[in-house]
Amino acid sequence: MSKIVVPGEMVADKPQRMAYTFSDGQKTYAVALSLLGDDGKLVPLEGPYEPLVEDIVVGYVTDIRFTGYSLSLGTPFSGFLSSRDTRATLSLGSIVQARIINVDEVRSIDLADARPLPGGSLEKISPVKVPRLIGKRNSMINLISQMTGCQLVVGRNGYVYVSGMGNHSLALKAIRMVEAQAHTTGLTDRVAALLNEERAKAGQPPMQMPREA
Amino acid sequence: MEVQKELKHQQLMQLLAAGKRADGRSKHDYRDIQITRDVLGNAEGSALCTIGKTQVICGVKVSLATPFPDRPNEGVLSTGAEFTPLGSHLFEPGPPKVEAIELARVVDRGIRSANMVDLASLSIPGSSKVKAVYVDLWIADHDGNLFDAAMLAAVAALSKCRMPKIENEKIAFGEYAGNLPVSCLPVSCTFGAIGGQHLLDPTLDEEKGVDGLFVLATTPDFVCAAQKSGWMGYTQKDIMEFVDISFKKGAELRRLLEQ
């Protein structure tokens, strides 16, 4: 059984190097509100995005200069996409998926491999809940996508692109449900039930959910 | 922030072209509204109004004040609004910005022109002082349509506001003598305008995308305040449509206040 720990709560009685912990030289303590699993590892329940090289993020263009584009990523600082690192032509407000190629010591973010995501909306979820929204082998995102007809692109930074086609409001409802219940088990089944229920209201046949690997 | 507004505008246009709103409401529907009175004990009157995720707290304090020189026989009604920075990532600490001032003034006009509070009844016979009613609006959560939520909170708090006892021209705080008399319950309806379409009760996402807001406050018989906010222009027909919907929806809002 996993257990919820609060900042400053002991998670190991000897010094250990582990994500989301610190040690005073004798014991190891949690630094964030987290789930402590049976394996002794911590999964934070809430928290800011920590940019890492190779992360795929989603953002939108806030400034265009000769050298490149500034992208809002919902982080304290915008990401920078150099003109050299992209062939796409973007305009102000373009929603873009990109890969982080560098993060410096003051958390400035350099991006590359931009892919424009046209004609949809941008939603924000808590960055620590991104893995849950994606699901094991993309199971959750595929489920929502198939049952609503919306294309979804989830950035590690917590921005989610939802395409304009399909049942947009139902897709948003499902995303909010995953965000609110990310710490619970059996979530894929409950999301599938919600989606089928709403489809039934709209007179659409229920869909078999994709199997969770 | 400007780019985000433009982005929201485009998204809103796309949705409206498909005849939809992001939360699935129709154009002239309100979100869920809840009104709770007496949420604070030190204030003479108080209420919390929620519209969807928007939450506005209203606290009413009654004090003694010197009347305005040109109205020696009338009490004082004063309305303020605080966009407290915990209520939204858009709010910053500091003196009230123009949006907060506009909100307070529109709510004040709605209450004042409806003659909801009889200012003459706030004078104290045989005294140079009068009673002052301070209405303070506290935006605890901003998800759009602050005007209607603030108006409902203010009217709910005023319509069940205790009057403190006055002894020797001093207020005996904590002791009460009856309630503030009110004559009617003004309510407001806010419309967001975009591409010739009008959305009642806009969410914050919708407010970011629309070209303007139009607020109308009504009593059962009269329009008692209006505010055109934003650059959008309107035809006479547009405004008459707002008036008709405001009277109809106003009756529903008033029923919530009467419960």
Next chain:
Amino acid sequence: MSGSANHPPLLREDGQRLDGRSLEDLRPISIEARVLNDADGSSLVIWGKNKILCGVYGPRECIPRHDESPYRAVLRCRYNMAPFCSLEEHGRSGPSRRSQELSKVITECFENVVIAESYPKSAIDVYIDVLQSDGGTRCASATAVSVALADAGIPMKDMVAAVAVGKVEGKLALDLSKEEDNWGESDNPIAIASRNGEILLYQMDGQLTRDEIDQAMSMAKIGAQKVHQLQVDALRRVYDGASDKRRVPLELQPGEVRQA
């Protein structure tokens, strides 16, 4: 804190306090986390008649820029009283000298525990609104801030719980009520780090002997442990079951007040 003789007695004949508490009792306290929708973390602390709402935003862009640090996030706590919070006169809005001082000491309390080095050049903004005041608002505020920061997932080495110890009728008493604060002989608001017991906020007025100061800190530690347990319970409740805990409307009048 005049210690004047012209005040009503603060202890009853049976030695209990006017509200029926013993000298070691806290007032009833209710703590809820995640009460606001837009804030990254939030809390509502109802402590006796105090009602304190706290919201955290960040780490986010630091505006104005000249406040920022290349080494760490700046932490900015703002303590603010609503004009309708007290039973007496309508208050003016805007920060008073008192609220600016409290903002400073509360900020410094949390600078000790927040791991700000992970977010250089950004800001963590903590806003505290006193909706209703009844004595002891700074301790209730520090308690609320700790819960809201944890709710936002801001990395911290420790939680912080605060409680005041005062002196009434010559005796030390935990968690002063408004009357006890007004008429008592000393007030010592104390915030304590829950893991290592360090004192992170300490203010004092009135007069205490050396031994009384020592005893006051010991009493505060016991009180703070009880407050800490309520903080932990509140944070765990956010993740009870599968429902979204961001409630609308705010429960400013809770049906059940959890006794410490």
